[in-house]
Amino acid sequence: MINARYVLRIAACCLVGLAGCFSVAAQQKNSADSTFMQKVEQIGKSEVTSSIAKYQTERKEARQRMLLEAIRFEIQKAGLFLKQTVDTSDIVRDLAKSKKSYDIVIDGIFKNQGTHHTQRNLTVSDIILEQISISLETHRATLNSYYKTLSDSRFRIDSLSSDSVIYQFPTDSAAVIKYFKTMLSIMQEVAPLDSFITNAVSNIQELLQEMDMFAYKVHTARNEIEKLNTALSIHLGDREFPNLWEKPKNKRPFPEILSISRKKELLAIDFYVHDTKWRLLLFSLLFLCVSIFLISLKHRLKTEQLLQESNEGKLVVRFPLAAAFILTSSIFQFIFLDPPFIFSFILWTISAVCLSVLFYRYITGFWMRFWLIMVCAFLLAGVSNMLLQASRMERWCMLALQLFGTIYGLYILSSRHKHALKENKILYFVSIFTLIEFIAAGFNLFGRYNLSKTCMIVGYSGLIIAILFLWTVRLVNEGLSLATQVYQHPDKKLFYINFHKVGNKVPPVFYLFLIIGWGILMGRHFFIFRKIAGPLNNFLTTERTLGDYSFTINGIFIFVLILFCSLFLSRLISFFASEPDPTRGNTDRKGKVEAGSWLLLIRIIIISVGLFLAIAAAGIPLDRITLIIGALGVGIGLGLQALVNNLVSGLIIAFEKPVNVGDIIEVDGKSGTMKSIGFRSSVVVTADGSSLIIPNGDLLSQHLVNWTMSRNRKRLNLVIGVAYGTDLAKAEALLLTILKNEERIANNPPPVVLARDFASSSIELEIFFWMNDLRLGGIVKSAIIQQIDQQFKAAGIHIPVPQQEIWLHKPPTDTTNQ
Structure with a gap:
């Protein structure tokens, strides 16, 4: 239905048009006609004014509805965020736990400190405070994120509410009542949420203030401990306590020392385990893999009846789980960066127990007793090292352990049972142990407590770790030797590793790594080691700028290391994986197809993932990568078509598998066995033993005959x-x-x-x-x-030889001429 307003507007236009058409005639009419024209013009102006007012009113109402709905939406979104995301109860609980931990840490340092500070107490306390500081920083970042989100919501709500359009009411009383009802319903809905948001923002602000004050206390305590540790390391050789036979100045009850030491050590390992749970998971997976390999190797030896009564050369499979833990803990313990002593002590103790299980009825009784005595003495030294404050009772116990180590070490070095020792290199470490314990006893007697305690634990732990490392090398050699003997051909369960290429002994560089690792483990006991590592770490992590690009030396090292490791792993897989021997007619076809089909694809995935991880770890911006890809695109367009063609052909071979490693093929009239498929080219071994290198592009573009696809x-x-x-x-x-x-x-x-x-x-x-x-x-x-x-x-069947008869025809003689 047409609105009356539009009818009047059209009528007014028509009248104005008629008036224009008859303007000449109108000039000749009476002045009475001008009154009619004025009325017409007034009607048009009135209609225009009414239309404009109507339009403005509707626009204002639409704007009001939009603002009210936007306010409702923002309030609801903020409320949903509060209900589903913001939960400060865990943060409050962790903050209370951190404050309790802080009270425990300062005991023995800032209160009840005794005659002198001990290096172990300062080190463990600093480790705990560092973990508390990390936890506070994490919670602070979370709270700041909450606060920013809620503040932004409040800002948007206030911005919408301050629009003056909301407070412009209709002129009609009925419309005013309706508008007030709408606003009231919205306010009833959003008022509780608004109050909830206000309280949440206030609580977060208070929690942030409390956390900032506590973080300052922790930071101050860490600085004080750093100063004490530095002073202690500078004066490490100075007298700290009276001589052992003299009366002590201050004496704290030993049960209190034991209690505070237990609390601090448990806090240290609790924080560290929580912080390194992913590394622990990786360590567990490595242990599981090594265990499965050794159990599989033992089962294979039993199947082939190669396990005899004698355990010589087969100690690694005697108790596979014990051997697996020794190998895993000795080689992969370095993935745990700067662990507290109690964590390393637990790891070494379990390894020592596992090695004792392997030694049972394998080594002679004399050396078995030596090992068990050393393990027991190491346990006592470790427990003493976890006592964080000095006491006269502990010093006497330390002296007993130090003198025992010195005397027993001399006895071992002078014994006549050296010929029965399985690993003669142990004697070198026994000599070092004996000397260190003798020096530690002297320091203890004359009041150099910290230096004496450090030397004592270095001596005992150094000997135990050295024996573990030496037997780790022996176990690895045994495992490789048995695997080479048993797995004559690559096996599916072992991912087609060719043990004949791996060898039956570890390379000499493995010994170098273990020696360096032994030195690092021993150096961790000295604070000077941390002081040396600190400036080096700062040098590596300091951000440097080159133009618009910021980088760190550590980032460059990580980039190169990850890229090198990915390339090395790719080459390692290609080298150790099975390669068919063309001279052997009886080949495991299934194994070759499964290994060869995915070998190139696995290598590509490893290199690609390594490249992206290297870029991510180095912090290289993606826009730089875009520039590099653009430059590569220009290079490809100018002169790398053949290279890219070969690379893409390699990918096609990897996915479509028209040919696999070990297939018998024929290309351009030349036949042979596919030996390997690389990124750019493939290698085919011909029947005469030569290696034919064919670019992957030529391999697909030429007429390729694959006899293996028809089952040979x-x-x-x-x-x-x-x-x-x-x-x-x-x-x-x-x-x-x-x-x-x-x-x-x-x-x-x-x-x-x-x-x-x-x-x-x-x-x-x-x-x-x-x-x-x-x-x-x-x-x-x-x-x-x-x-x-x-x-x-x-x-009697004759195979004829091709014959040809030649008839010689002599022409008749002409007698007339004669």
Whole structure:
């Protein structure tokens, strides 16, 4: 239905038009007509004014509705965020726990400190405060994120609420009442949420203030401990306590020392385990892999009846789980960066127990007693090292352990049982241990407590770790030797690793790594080691700027290291994976296909993932990568088409698998066995032993014949000529008998004998037969020829030799001329 307003507007326009058309006539009319025109103009102006007011009113109402809905949406979104995301209860609980931990840490340092500070107490306390500081920083970042989100919501709500349009009310009383009802319903809905948001923001602010004050206390305490530790390391050789036979100045009850030490050590390991749970998971997975390998190796040895009564050379599979833990903990313990002593002590103790299990009835009684005594003494030294404050009782116990180590070490070095020692290098470490314990006893007697305690634990832990490392090398050598002996060919369960290429002994560089690792483990006991590592770490992590790009030396090292490791792992997989031997006819086809099909793809994935991880770890911006990709695109367009073609062809081979490693192929008339498929080219070993390198692009673009795809089946033919007059039926039956008696010829489809042609000196017969393994084609063909020759001779069938008769015609003699 047409609105009356538009009818009036149209009528007014028509009237104005008519007035224009008859303007000439209007000039001649009476002045009374001008009154009519004025009324018409007033009607038009009134309608225009009314339309404009109506439009503004509707626009204002639409704006009001939009603002009210936006306010409602923002309030609801903020409320949903508070309900689903913001939960400060865990943060409050962790903050209370951190404050308790802080109270425990300062005991023995800032209160009840005793005569002198101890290095172990300062080190453990600093480790705990560092973890508290990390936890506070994490929670602070979370709270700041909450606060920013809620503040932004409040800002948007206040911005919407301050719009003056909301407070412009309609002129109609009925419309005003309706508008007030709408606002009231919205306010009733959002008022509780608004109050909730206000309280949440206030609580977060208070929690942040409390956290900032506590973080300042922790930071101050860490600085004080750093100063004490530095002063202690500078004056490490100075007298700290009275001589052992003199009366102590201050004395704290030993039960209190034991209690505070236990609390601090448990806090240290609790924080560290929580912080390194992913490394612990990785360590567990490595232990599981090594265990599965050793259990599989032991099962294989049992299956092949290679396990004998003697354990010589087979100690690694005697107790696979114990050996696996020793190997894993000795080699992979360095993934745990700067662990507290209690964590390392637990790891070393479990390893020592596992090695004791392996030693049972394997080494002589004398050396077994030596090992058990050393393990027990190491446990006592470790417990003493975890006492964080000095006491006279502990000093006497330390002296007893130090003198015992010195005397027992001298006894071992002078004993007559050295010939029965399985690892003679242990004696060098026994000598070092004896000397260190003697020096530690001297320091203890004359009041150098910290230096004495450090030397004592270095001596005992150094000897235990050295023995563990030496036997780790022995176990690795045994494992490799047994694997080389058992796994003659690559096995699926071991990812087709070729142990003949790995070797039966670890490389000499492995010993160097273990020696360096032993030095690092011993150096961790000295605070000076941390002081040296600190400036080095600052040098590596300091951010440097080159143009618009910021980088760190550590980031560059990580980039190069990850990239090198990915390339090395890719080459390692290519080297250790099985490669078919063309001279061996009896090859495990299934293993070759499974390994070869995915080898190139696995290498590409490793390098790609390594490249992206290296870029992410180095912090290289993605816009730089875009520039590099653009430059590569220009290079590809200018002159790298052939290289890219070969790379893409390699990917096609990896995914579509038209050819696999170990397949027998024929390319451009040259046949051979596919040895390897690389990124750019592939290697084919021909029948004469030469390696033919074919670019991947040529491999796909040429007519490639893959005999292996047809299960190595091939039809062969042979032409035999028999003399004219031979009974062809007899010859055909004889040939079929020879072919059927050959077991290496396939029965389906059966052999066929056909008369081919009348030759110049014979009738040619052609035989067709199928081979199940085309690699035996030459041998079988030779055997068939020999059988045909023997059988034809016995049956009187003649194989003619091509002959040609030459007739010499002499013309008659002319007697007349004569």
